[in-house]
Every structure is written in structure tokens, then in C-alpha cells.
Amino acid sequence: MSSIDASAAIADSDATKRRVNIAPRAAVLWALIIVFCVVPFALVLAISFGQKIEGAGWEWGFTFANYTRFFVGADYPETTTFLYLNRLYYSLQYAVIAAILAVITAFPFTYLMTRLSRAAQSRWLVFLLATMSLSEVFIVMGWDILLSNRSGLPMVLRETGMTQLLKDIGWFDQLREWGLANPRDVKFKTSSVATVLTMSYLVWPYAVILLYPALSRLDQSMVEAARTMGAGPWTVIRTVVLPSVRMPLIGTLFLLFVFLLGTYVAITVFADPSKQTLAISVYESVRGSTLNAPFGAAQAIILLITGGICLALGQMLVNRSGAQA
Amino acid sequence: MADLVLNGVRKDYGKVRAVEGVDLTFANGELTALLGPSGCGKTTLLRMIAGLEDPSGGQIRLGNEDLTQTPAHKRKFGMVFQNFALFPHLNVRENVCYSLTIDGVPKAQAYEKAAELLDLVQLGAFADRRIGALSGGQRQRVAIARALAQEPEIFLLDEPMSALDANLREAMQVELRLLQQRLGITTIVVTHDQREAMTMADKIVVMSNGRVEQFGPPQNIYHKPENAFVADFIGRANFFDAVIDGGKITSAGLTLETDPLNFKAGSPVRVAIRPEKTMLDGDLPTGNRVPAEVTFVRDVGPVRDLHLSTPLGPVIVEYAIGEGARTFVVGEKCEVHFPPNALYVYPGTEARKAA
Numbered sequence: 001m002s003s004i005d006a007s008a009a010i011a012d013s014d015a016t017k018r019r020v021n022i023a024p025r026a027a028v029l030w031a032l033i034i035v036f037c038v039v040p041f042a043l044v045l046a047i048s049f050g051q052k053i054e055g056a057g058w059e060w061g062f063t064f065a066n067y068t069r070f071f072v073g074a075d076y077p078e079t080t081t082f083l084y085l086n087r088l089y090y091s092l093q094y095a096v097i098a099a100i101l102a103v104i105t106a107f108p109f110t111y112l113m114t115r116l117s118r119a120a121q122s123r124w125l126v127f128l129l130a131t132m133s134l135s136e137v138f139i140v141m142g143w144d145i146l147l148s149n150r151s152g153l154p155m156v157l158r159e160t161g162m163t164q165l166l167k168d169i170g171w172f173d174q175l176r177e178w179g180l181a182n183p184r185d186v187k188f189k190t191s192s193v194a195t196v197l198t199m200s201y202l203v204w205p206y207a208v209i210l211l212y213p214a215l216s217r218l219d220q221s222m223v224e225a226a227r228t229m230g231a232g233p234w235t236v237i238r239t240v241v242l243p244s245v246r247m248p249l250i251g252t253l254f255l256l257f258v259f260l261l262g263t264y265v266a267i268t269v270f271a272d273p274s275k276q277t278l279a280i281s282v283y284e285s286v287r288g289s290t291l292n293a294p295f296g297a298a299q300a301i302i303l304l305i306t307g308g309i310c311l312a313l314g315q316m317l318v319n320r321s322g323a324q325a
Numbered sequence: 326m327a328d329l330v331l332n333g334v335r336k337d338y339g340k341v342r343a344v345e346g347v348d349l350t351f352a353n354g355e356l357t358a359l360l361g362p363s364g365c366g367k368t369t370l371l372r373m374i375a376g377l378e379d380p381s382g383g384q385i386r387l388g389n390e391d392l393t394q395t396p397a398h399k400r401k402f403g404m405v406f407q408n409f410a411l412f413p414h415l416n417v418r419e420n421v422c423y424s425l426t427i428d429g430v431p432k433a434q435a436y437e438k439a440a441e442l443l444d445l446v447q448l449g450a451f452a453d454r455r456i457g458a459l460s461g462g463q464r465q466r467v468a469i470a471r472a473l474a475q476e477p478e479i480f481l482l483d484e485p486m487s488a489l490d491a492n493l494r495e496a497m498q499v500e501l502r503l504l505q506q507r508l509g510i511t512t513i514v515v516t517h518d519q520r521e522a523m524t525m526a527d528k529i530v531v532m533s534n535g536r537v538e539q540f541g542p543p544q545n546i547y548h549k550p551e552n553a554f555v556a557d558f559i560g561r562a563n564f565f566d567a568v569i570d571g572g573k574i575t576s577a578g579l580t581l582e583t584d585p586l587n588f589k590a591g592s593p594v595r596v597a598i599r600p601e602k603t604m605l606d607g608d609l610p611t612g613n614r615v616p617a618e619v620t621f622v623r624d625v626g627p628v629r630d631l632h633l634s635t636p637l638g639p640v641i642v643e644y645a646i647g648e649g650a651r652t653f654v655v656g657e658k659c660e661v662h663f664p665p666n667a668l669y670v671y672p673g674t675e676a677r678k679a680a
Contacts, residue, residue: 221410224377227397228404229424229475235398239427243414 048297058293066298084281084299088306091277094192094267095260098199103253105200106207111241113208114216125212128205136202140265143198147188147270154186179272188270195270199263203256210255214248215241247318254314261307278303327388328353329374329479329511334383336369336535343369345535346383351479351528356505356512358522361532362558367515368483370532374513375481376400387478402479403472407487409464411456417443417467418452424475442470445504462493469501473508480505480512486521498524519559523547531555553671556597563603565637566673567596574670577636581613582665593673600630600643602667606651609662615640619657633661 051061065074073081113124146152157163163186166172175181179191188194218241226240242249267277278299285296329351336344344366351357359367372378374385376397385392392400401424411420418439419426425435443449446466451459459467465485472480485501486494502525505512516522522529523543531538531546531554538558539551550556553564567576569588574581574596581596588594604610617640621632624646631642631653642661644653653659 219408219410221406221408222412224397225404225406225410226423227377228375228402229471230398230401231427232398235427240412
């Protein structure tokens with residue numbers, strides 16, 4: 001046996017030993033994943049094929065009725081309704097717009113923040129982390145008051161004469177068209193604008209905290225190099241800063257999007273009932289008046305899969321543009 | 326093209342003065358090295374010239390044009406950064422074209438210019454490479470080509486060699502100097518390495534504590550250091566304190582002759598002499614002899630350093646090793662001669678403080 005063979009054999013036995021050592025840890029990991037992820041998901045999946053018993057609970061079963069109901073309505077083929085697809089659409093729409101809004105506004109803030117002194121940066125970060133401790137209910141309550149028709153911003157606009165001014169110059173009609181005014185006053189409840197604003201406010205601190213590491217690591221000498229080559233402030237942002245943090249930026253966008261798919265309180269308070277989301281109807285099915293757990297489970301599964309598909313598509317897009325660059 | 330003129334340029338960070346009233350003229354087409362220990366303000370001065378820092382006072386002019394308030398992106402002085410600061414999201418060609426692309430130069434024309442510059446720095450075959458796939462020396466060439474693409478009036482380099490290993494550094498110094506001479510572009514290089522400065526520069530600015538200590542051609546800086554700091558920082562020097570005594574200097578009971586001096590009798594002075602200008606052994610000229618004892622011998626190959634103990638304090642003598650050169654052993658008594666024209670006499674520590 002040559003010395004190389006011998007050392008290979010030693011390496012082999014080392015590897016076996018290591019495998020033996022790793023095995024219990026891997027087992028714990030798998031156990032955790034199975035208990036906390038696979039089992040609940042399997043349960044929801046199984047329930048989604050069950051049946052509701054009128055006036056009682058539900059029973060296990062194997063029917064696609066819940067899924068059929070989701071896509072084309074319960075009375076298909078007699079009548080067809082896209083009510084739940086519509087809700088899925090609003091789930092995606094709100095989440096996408098709010099996530100984009102949060103990232104677009106958090107980016108310049110975070111960039112400027114990383115230019116501050118170390119001490120100032122940590123003060124801001126602590127403050128932002130502190131705001132994360134506020135619950136969704138609390139934040140939405142604040143916005144509810146801020147935008148309420150009788151005591152919030154619409155009242156301020158009315159009392160200061162801004163509403164009259166808007167009427168005089170004709171912009172009021174435009175606001176009405178956008179659903180931001182009733183015949184007499186500006187209104188935010190209910191409106192998609194208020195819904196999206198509140199949602200993006202909810203995730204804004206997350207956006208800053210997710211963007212912060214990438215932006216604070218950004219090599220300032222690249223920015224300076226660009227300046228010495230004739231790039232003004234906007235050109236620097238466009239040609240150096242944004243391309244450098246492209247991946248963290250897209251990652252943040254996806255994370256916030258997925259997070260926002262499940263928004264509940266903000267939607268119940270601000271969204272028009274006809275424009276509510278799947279998260280609401282899941283809750284209504286499971287815990288609300290209808291008590292139809294199997295249908296709720298089916299909606300939840302579809303929401304989950306849709307989110308997954310969106311992430312996969314996003315990933316593909318990123319990979320493709322990465323390959324081109 | 327015109328000379329770059331600094332007039333009383335100053336920079337304060339809070340109460341700390343990083344650069345003190347600097348007056349310099351960088352002549353058109355010359356390569357000037359800003360040389361000094363770290364923290365002496367040389368990089369700050371370069372950054373003020375580039376427009377990356379605002380001077381707290383003074384004026385920066387290019388010919389008759391006052392640039393003091395002009396932002397960096399309007400000055401467009403090409404600059405090579407210490408870490409090269411190449412854009413990792415662009416390939417080599419796109420990096421080199423950057424200044425042209427953002428200026429709206431048509432792609433074909435910009436690429437042509439990039440190819441020309443990459444040929445100049447001998448990287449013609451690397452245009453499509455990613456920055457991550459380049460070695461340190463190649464990155465430096467890309468950084469140089471990129472800074473030159475906009476045809477800057479002034480070319481600035483901040484410690485351009487510090488990221489390279491020793492062998493490459495010497496080769497790149499020569500190459501950079503040849504490139505600069507071929508292009509005839511006014512160039513300012515920041516460095517803390519005196520060999521680098523001596524290799525490349527037409528003029529050297531020696532700085533310490535935010536002040537310009539001496540400005541002149543390398544040979545002047547080396548052979549005629551204007552003050553004790555320059556004598557100490559550039560090359561090696563032995564120092565001892567002495568007092569002026571009727572056109573001569575005295576120290577520890579010894580009287581030494583020097584070149585004519587401009588000091589009042591009795592004033593304290595600090596005297597420097599370079600190790601290679603001392604004389605030992607053989608037929609020493611009369612006068613200016615100092616008794617000495619060898620305390621340590623350091624053989625570094627082409628020369629031998631002898632550490633001597635003298636009444637003036639410890640003295641290092643550089644002794645060339647040639648045919649028939651004498652060997653010295655520790656404890657040996659001898660005499661060392663200080664040629665009068667090799668003694669640099671500066672105001673003593675006391676006098677300097679008062680001034």
C-alpha cells in the first residue's frame with residue numbers, strides 16, 4: 001500500500017468519524033423542520049381537501065371542491081365567480097406596491113444614514129429597531145386616527161380651506177375619480193392609497209435594516225472615483241451605488257413582499273370590502289362567521305404557492321440579468 | 326496647459342489642523358511626489374486638489390482659473406485610489422470607458438478610446454475580463470487607464486503602489502514614470518516610500534504635521550535637506566547637538582569645521598551627517614576627526630554598517646566593502662572623519678521651539 005493510499009484511507013476514516021459526529025445534529029435539524037414546518041403544512045394541506053358539515057364543523061375527506069370554489073366559485077358550472085381570484089389579485093397588488101414603495105423610500109434614507117457619523121448611525125438604528133416593537137394593530141390604529149374622515153387629515157384639509165381650494169381649481173374631481181374623495185370631503189378611508197401607505201409604513205423599518213449592511217459596506221472610494229470622473233451626485237447613485245447594491249435591493253423587495261402577503265389589520269381597516277385580500281378571507285373562513293376550515297386551508301395553500309411562484313420567478317429574473325451583466 | 330497653483334491651502338477637522346497653509350506650484354507636465362510619514366496631511370492635500378475635500382482656507386488655481394469652489398465632478402482630475410476603487414459590476418472595458426459613457430460619448434468611440442488606453446497599459450487582451458478576475462498589478466493598470474480616459478489636465482495618484490507586492494512595485498514605478506513622461510501630463514503622487522518618490526518624481530514635496538518641510542528636485546532633497554526633519558526622513562542621518570563658536574561648531578569638547586554658517590555665536594544647533602558621507606580608515610584628511618569605538622558591525626551585503634560610540638553620541642558609518650577593505654571588530658578604537666561640506670547644521674531644538 002503506497003503512502004498516498006494510506007493517507008487517503010486515513011482521510012476516509014476521518015470523514016466517517018465526522019459523519020458519525022454530524023449525524024445527531026442533522027437529526028435534530030430534520031426533527032425541527034419536520035415538527036415546525038412539514039407537519040403544519042401537511043395538516044393544512046390535508047384539511048384543504050376536507051368537507052364542511054353545515055351547522056357543525058368539518059370532516060376529513062378528499063374533494064377538490066374547495067379548490068374549485070376558489071377558482072370558479074361554489075356553484076360552478078351553473079354560475080361562475082372569480083371572487084377569490086380577485087382577492088388573490090389584491091393580495092399581490094397591495095404587497096407588490098407597498099414593498100416597492102417601502103424600498104424606494106427607505107433606500108435614500110438608508111444611504112444618507114450611512115453617510116452620518118458612527119454614533120448617529122447607531123442612534124437611528126436603535127430608534128428603528130424600537131419602532132419594530134410596535135404591533136401592527138398599534139400602528140394601524142395610529143394611521144386610522146391620522147386618516148380618519150372626521151378627525152384626521154381630511155378634517156384638517158376641510159378646516160384649513162384646502163378642500164375648498166381643491167374644488168375651486170378642479171383637482172377635487174380628479175381625487176374623486178381616484179376614490180380619494182366623497183362628494184363633500186377628501187377621504188382616505190376606505191382607499192387603496194391608505195392601505196398601501198400603511199402597509200409600506202409597516203415594513204419600512206425592516207427595509208432600512210435590510211438595506212443598511214449593504215449600503216454601509218459600500219466602498220466610498222468607488223463613489224469618489226466616479227466623482228473624479230465627472231459623475232454628479234445623481235449619476236453616482238445611478239451608475240455606482242444602485243448597481244453595487246442591486247442584489248440586496250431585490251432581496252429586500254422580495255422579503256417585504258412575502259411579509260406583506262399576510263397583512264391583516266391594515267387591510268381590514270383601510271381597504272374597501274370589495275378590494276380585500278386573501279389573508280382576510282382565510283381568517284374569515286377559519287375563525288369568522290362562516291367557519292369553513294377546509295376552504296380556508298385551500299385559500300391558504302393557494303396563497304402560499306402563489307408567493308412561492310413569485311419568488312421563483314423573481315429568482316429566475318435575477319439570475320438571467322446576472323448572467324447577462 | 327497650465328501650472329497648478331496652491332495658495333495658502335489649509336484644512337481643519339474641528340480643532341485639528343490637518344494641512345497648514347500650503348503654497349506650491351506644480352509645473353505643467355511634471356511629476357511631483359507628496360512624501361511624508363502617515364498622518365502628515367499628504368492625502369488630505371491630494372483630496373483637496375481632486376475636489377473631494379473642501380479646503381478650510383486658501384486657493385487652488387489651474388493657470389488663471391480658480392478651482393477652489395469647483396466640485397470634484399467638474400474638475401475631472403483623473404485619480405487613482407489606494408485600493409484602485411474599480412467598479413466590480415462593470416468589466417475592464419466598461420470601467421475604462423466610465424467617464425466617457427456618463428458623458429454620453431457614443432459607444433463605438435468610447436470603446437475605441439478604451440482599447441487604445443488598455444494597449445497603453447498593456448492590458449489590451451483583458452478588455453472583457455471581470456474586475457474580480459484580475460491580479461493586483463492588472464487592477465492598478467486598469468485604474469490608471471480609467472483615470473486617463475477623460476484626458477485629465479491633472480493626474481492624481483494616492484499611494485498607488487501600496488497594494489502591490491515589493492517586486493511588482495519597483496517595476497510599476499518605472500512603468501508609471503515612463504507612461505507619465507510619454508503623455509507629458511502633470512501628475513501628483515502621494516507616497517510614504519522615499520525610494521518610490523526618488524524613482525518617479527521631478528519634484529518632491531516633503532511634508533510633516535500638515536506642513537511642507539521642503540520642496541525641490543529629489544537630489545536637492547537628499548543632498549541639501551533644509552531641516553532636521555527632512556535630513557532624518559529622507560535617507561539616514563546621524564544627529565548630534567552642538568553650539569556655534571566663531572564660524573565653527575563645538576560639541577563635547579570637539580571643534581568641527583563646516584561650510585560657512587549663518588548662525589549667531591553661542592546659538593545651539595542640531596547637526597546631521599549621512600552615514601555614507603563619513604570617512605573611516607585610510608588617510609583621513611586633517612581636522613574634523615572624532616575618536617570612536619566600534620560597538621556593533623552590521624553586514625548587509627554591498628555595504629557594512631559600523632555602529633560607533635563617540636563623544637558626540639552614537640554614530641553609524643556606512644563603509645563600502647571593496648578589495649582590501651579593512652575589517653573592524655567590536656571594541657576596536659579608530660577615528661572617523663566628518664567632511665565639513667557633509668555636515669548639515671540646523672537650529673537647535675531650543676531655538677526651533679522659540680521660532
